Amino acid sequence: xxxxxxxxxxxxxxxxxxxxxxxxxxxxxxxxxxxxxxxxxxxxxxxxxxxxxxxxxxxxxxxxxxxxxxxxxxxxxxxxxxxxxxxxxxxxxxxxxxxxxxxxxxxxxxxxxxxxxxxxxxxxxxxxxxxxxxxxxxxxxxxxxxxxxxxxxxxxxxxxxxxxxxxxxxxxxxxxxxxxxxxxxxxxxxxxxxxxxxxxxxxxxxxxxxxxxxxxxxxxxxxxxxxxxxxxxxxxxxxxxxxxxxxxxxxxxxxxxxxxxxxxxxxxxxxxxxxxxxxx
Amino acid sequence: xxxxxxxxxxxxxxxxxxxxxxxxxxxxxxxxxxxxxxxxxxxxxxxxxxxxxxxxxxxxxxxxxxxxxxxxxxxxxxxxxxxxxxxxxxxxxxxxxxxxxxxxxxxxxxxxxxxxxxxxxxxxxxxxxxxxxxxxxxxxxxxxxxxxxxxxxxxxxxxxxxxxxxxxxxxxxxxxxxxxxxxxxxxxxxxxxxxxxxxxxxxxxxxxxxxxxxxxxxxxxxxxxxxxxxxxxxxxxxxxxxxxxxxxxxxxxxxxxxxxxxxxxxxxxxxxxxxxxxxxxxxxxxxxxxxxxxxxxxxxxxxxxxxxxxxxxxxxxxxxxxxxxxxxxxxx
Numbered sequence: 001x002x003x004x005x006x007x008x009x010x011x012x013x014x015x016x017x018x019x020x021x022x023x024x025x026x027x028x029x030x031x032x033x034x035x036x037x038x039x040x041x042x043x044x045x046x047x048x049x050x051x052x053x054x055x056x057x058x059x060x061x062x063x064x065x066x067x068x069x070x071x072x073x074x075x076x077x078x079x080x081x082x083x084x085x086x087x088x089x090x091x092x093x094x095x096x097x098x099x100x101x102x103x104x105x106x107x108x109x110x111x112x113x114x115x116x117x118x119x120x121x122x123x124x125x126x127x128x129x130x131x132x133x134x135x136x137x138x139x140x141x142x143x144x145x146x147x148x149x150x151x152x153x154x155x156x157x158x159x160x161x162x163x164x165x166x167x168x169x170x171x172x173x174x175x176x177x178x179x180x181x182x183x184x185x186x187x188x189x190x191x192x193x194x195x196x197x198x199x200x201x202x203x204x205x206x207x208x209x210x211x212x213x214x215x216x217x218x219x220x221x222x223x224x225x226x227x228x229x230x231x232x233x234x235x236x237x238x239x240x241x242x243x244x245x246x247x248x249x250x251x252x253x254x255x256x257x258x259x260x261x262x263x264x265x266x267x268x269x270x271x272x273x274x275x276x277x278x279x280x
Numbered sequence: 281x282x283x284x285x286x287x288x289x290x291x292x293x294x295x296x297x298x299x300x301x302x303x304x305x306x307x308x309x310x311x312x313x314x315x316x317x318x319x320x321x322x323x324x325x326x327x328x329x330x331x332x333x334x335x336x337x338x339x340x341x342x343x344x345x346x347x348x349x350x351x352x353x354x355x356x357x358x359x360x361x362x363x364x365x366x367x368x369x370x371x372x373x374x375x376x377x378x379x380x381x382x383x384x385x386x387x388x389x390x391x392x393x394x395x396x397x398x399x400x401x402x403x404x405x406x407x408x409x410x411x412x413x414x415x416x417x418x419x420x421x422x423x424x425x426x427x428x429x430x431x432x433x434x435x436x437x438x439x440x441x442x443x444x445x446x447x448x449x450x451x452x453x454x455x456x457x458x459x460x461x462x463x464x465x466x467x468x469x470x471x472x473x474x475x476x477x478x479x480x481x482x483x484x485x486x487x488x489x490x491x492x493x494x495x496x497x498x499x500x501x502x503x504x505x506x507x508x509x510x511x512x513x514x515x516x517x518x519x520x521x522x523x524x525x526x527x528x529x530x531x532x533x534x535x536x537x538x539x540x541x542x543x544x545x546x547x548x549x550x551x552x553x554x555x556x557x558x559x560x561x562x563x564x565x566x567x568x569x570x571x572x573x574x575x576x577x578x579x580x581x582x583x584x585x586x587x588x589x590x591x592x593x594x595x596x597x598x599x600x601x602x603x604x605x606x607x608x609x610x611x612x
Contacts, residue, residue, distance in 0.1 A: 012502040022391030029471045030415045033426045088322035105323045108330045114593030116532025118559040122582040126336040179315030207419025210534035214566050234421045241425045256422045267417045
């Protein structure tokens, strides 16, 4: 009897250790990747790297200013496309009865989050690049928007769901029309969660390289024209990392560091934002 | 005022108020009507986009579909010079990498999820699960870089050692000791999907009724016995869904696999062979595709990839929905 009990205790202990190890594995890779990027990237970063234009291959020096601005531009336009669509559709799904159509939209959004980013790139290529006759920043924005819309829609839907019906009813009982109720009561009440979802979508898009391959395409020169190809940070990392020059690799590390800081910073901020809410 | 003091007079007054509101109803209706039409249009746009996605892929791939038909899926040649395209080796490469990644990721991620859910006090949970979520937030291109410069040299050393000592075993056979290949691709995918599966599994394990779990403990079981006999059977379907979702992510993953997967068109024979994924094939060849049948064939590959990921995703959604009754929002 005692030995049986010992055996059970042993199994318990063994599994506990094993599962702790599992967590250790994940944490190990996190530390390994962050550390590697930090060690290889941070040392290369200076004012010049962030503000100078790229130099021709093989020369040292120069920076990634055009890619930083390019990424910002493409993501900004993508947000302008994706936010109204995502939030608008979420409003429809949550606020208006529609005999299953709303549920279909929500379901489609969930399916669309699973579409591989490279396929999104192909889609934007067929939808924008071919008809417009060339690679452009705008086509990149369309690709990013396509990635962002379902994320925004789902998070916004979840946010709107949490708004208590009593608030809506109180507003309606005051004789306020439904659309004013939604814009003036429901959205402000859920604004925190809406912003969180939007930031989540933006930080996801910021790091995607695959959809840019045949949309925004990359550009070694300065460009803020939406109809021309533009450099973006993730794609620049890909080009530099797979290139033959040692200096390119260092620049790729430095650019990775910048990207990582921006992406993780936004997610940490979002997290803090959310926690602030749950404490209230 | 007490309830029974509601008189006919007060009722009438209330009715008058309602009438005066409905006098302005016309105005109200226009605003609401416009708003409704706008959000309805936007919602329709989502449906339209989904259809457009499928239609555009079919349109783009049409030339290749007409040329090769379904033989595209079972042939093994990818020869741009001879204008012969088919995609079996890359489909196999993709699935093999995905499954090996799952083989590694399932125990690690479900183990982590169980530990977080059942062995960690509530206040400590975020401290452990947050770093893992952070890992999920790292862009795939950075996984690719890290894989290429930090992981591949290590994998290469392991390969050389394995080949020297166990070269007779077919999995460790073959000419390749490049470092990049099936093994490296699988490992990087394993690292990438582990946090995703962990996060969803954690949510699913939290749906296990506490009373059942505690009832088992009250009967004198150890925690592990309660997990093994109560929690896991209860959450089985949902956990399976989480794993399938991870597989979907692994199959569709592009940049990291492009950088460490080795990118060859040949059928794989061993763990060390370099091979394309469908996604990496599109990524690395699209800009080199010089004639329309070539482009079309690549889009055909994209269509196949899309089909596979959609099937996987639908299955995962269904399984997770079944256990959470729609309460779980899936955002990785």
